[in-house]
Amino acid sequence: MDHQAALASFIASLRARGSEQTLARYERACVALLEQLGDKPLQQATRHDMQRALARLHAGGLAPRTLAVTLSAWRTWFRHLAKVGEADPAVFSGIKAPRAPKRLPNALTESEAMRLVDAPASAAEPHSPAIAARDQAMFEVLYGCGIRIGELVGLDVRDADLDRGEMRVFGKGRKERVVPLGAPACTAIRKWLDLRSSLVTGVGLPALFVGARGERISPPVVRRALKLRALQQGISSHVYPHRLRHSFASHVLQSSQDLRAVQELMGHASIASTQVYTHLDFQHLAKVYDQAHPRARKRKA
DSSP states (O other): OOHHHHHHHHHHHHTTTSOHHHHHHHHHHHHHHHHHHTTOOGGGOOHHHHHHHHHHHHHTTOOHHHHHHHHHHHHHHHHHHHTTTSOOGGGGTTOOOOOOOOOOOOOOOHHHHHHHHTSOGGGTOTTOHHHHHHHHHHHHHHHHHOOOHHHHHTOBGGGEETTTTEEEEEOGGGOEEEEEOOHHHHHHHHHHHHHHTTTOOSTTOOBSSBOTTSSBOOHHHHHHHHHHHHHHTTOOSOOOHHHHHHHHHHHHHHHHOOHHHHHHHHTOSSHHHHTHHHHHHHHHHHHHHHHHOHHHHHHHO
């Protein structure tokens, strides 16, 4: 099997269980490996080849987090090829990506988040009531449910149970979870559904959120709409969909102190992924202490 056929086979195997973003990332990673290997057959690749390829990408400026995804893609590809005897996944034994520094999630303040979602829907797109209603519903769901942008654009109309106030979401690996929908989100979705037919062009299109051309909405459209809303509301810092997810987790944890509940709502497989928000909570407490406690004021003086 030549390089291109091996890659095409791998991507096809992922298509049924991965998002388009994951497919694109994995394909870029595998193309980068092929460029590093040159004409060398995959069956002849050695552990040294893999170490050198990873080191070259690191030297070329790839961040540790990107390198970790790249290495994961390579391992997955070689496991796939091993099933037909085209590669040996053991060549990655002992190889690790450089450790990325831990960064705290960048959450909005509660007042910023409320200002963002409470803005008049007409402010988003004055000339199109349907798009304005769609944007409002999307922002309510992003902040009110804390879901990922890939989960948002993958939602179908049938996933929203407005009578029960629930949303069915398919996360990483198509893992299903049900998240609660608050009253503002339900109201916004109902208003959007009343206008959705004015944008939908295809017959039987299941997508909950659609773009101006009547097809399932894409992540870049969501990002642009959110950025515009933030600028209109005077929020100067960069606002993006995943920042609303961070804000959701931080604000729920600050109010409830229930880490397990936040883990379930976020769809984290490991609570270690959720624990990062406890650092944000501590930062909030430390700030309150510095502002309110007389000994803190005296120390600062």
